[in-house]
Amino acid sequence: MSSLPTTVRDPELPxxxxxxxxxxxxxxxNESAVIPVEVKAEFLDRLADAGLRTLEATSFVHPKWVPQxxxxxxxLARLERRDGLDYPVLTPNERGLDRAIEAGCDHVAVFASATETFAKRNLNRTLDEQFAMFEPTVTRAVREGLRVRAYVSMVFGDPWEGGVDPDQAAAVGARLMEMGCDQLSLGDTIGVATPAHVGAVLDACDARGVGIDRIAVHFHDTYGQALANTLAALRRGVTTVDASAGGLGGCPYAGSATGNLATEDLVWMLDGLGISHGVDLRALVGTSTWMAGHLGRPSPSRVVTALAQDS
Structure with missing residues (x-):
């Protein structure tokens, strides 16, 4: 079996x-067993060796909420940061930002909700109150010269509220960008989006003044739609895609959410479309197989499974 897809370039794509x-x-x-810090550091190094250039390293959230x-x-103290690589971290509040600055970080992210219920469950704030919580963090980070990414979760659906109005999600994203964030990541936290829905949300963001060039997409594969949704976003001009090596992850506050879009599955599709990305697929598969060994279970990525068997 071929280890690379046939490339057919679509000129309408980035x-x-x-x-x-x-x-x-x-x-x-969301891993229940604590992973040694040495393993995490090596994971980051292996991902860098595979050609990835933006590696979200960790989060300065209170250990009570995310012990992992x-x-x-x-x-971050152990990590040998490389020139040309970006190691953003999540900073949920001003104390998290303090710790990130102390650690020498220059790229941070805040994490908001598109829905009332998730804002209350995840942030203990109403939909409107969450902005008052983020504003001091974003304002100070920008003043300190840091880049700030804005994540918005539950953009396409919420397990308690159901479907989310695209304009409501776009309004949340626009308010965060107005604070000074430089990139907006639209999160399909429970994996319910479909391609036309993706287009509707992107249109709503554009109507709110958030340009496609400032938007990233973050899909989960709960219903097997992550790659289809990614392709829909690419057709609209999105050029930043969040993905997780080996398909790791979920959401600790949304029990129905399965893993993120697997980076290997994304790379396979991009290779077939003739879209450059800089990643060595074989090296990435080896990294995810290595991490799966530390986690004690196989990777859910279809490409990891296929290429591991092929090697």
Whole structure:
């Protein structure tokens, strides 16, 4: 079996896509068994060796909420940061930002909700109150010269509220961008989006003044739609796609959410479309297979499964 897809270039698609690798943070945050910090550091190094250039390293959230990431400062101290690589971290509040700055970070992210119920469950705030929580963090980060990404979760659906009005999700994203965030990541936290829905949300963001060039997409594969939704976003001009090596991850606050879009599955599709991305697929598969060994279970990525058997 061929280890590479046949390339057929579609001129209507972007020529290059930035893969925003979220495996080390979003992929590992919900693991019940604590992963040694040495393994996390090697995971980041292996991902860098595979050609990934944006590696979301960890989160400075309180250890009470995400024990798996309690070693954030230790991890960053151990990490040999490479020139040309970006290691963003999640900073949920001003204390998290303090810790990120102390650790020498220059790229941070905040995590908002598109729905009232999830804002209350995840942030203990109403939909409107969450902005007052984020504003001091974003304002200070921008003043300190840091880049700030805005994640919005439950953009396409919420397990308690059902479907989400595209304009409501876009309004949340626009308010965060108006604070000074430089990129908006639209999260399909429970994996319910379909391609036309993706287009509707992107149209709503555009109507709110958030340009496609400032938008990333973050899909989960709960219903097997992540690649189809990614392709729909690419057709609209999106050029940043979040993905997790080996398909790791879920959401600790949304029980129905399965893993993120697997980076290997994304790379296979991009290779077939002739879209450059800079990632060595074989090296990435080896990294995910290595991490699966540490987690004690096989990777859910179809491409990892196929190429591991092929090697």
């Amino acid at each position: 020529g290059r896509v930035e893969i925003y690798e979220v495996g080390p943070r979003d992929g590992l945050q 990431l309690a070693d954030a400062a230790d991890l």
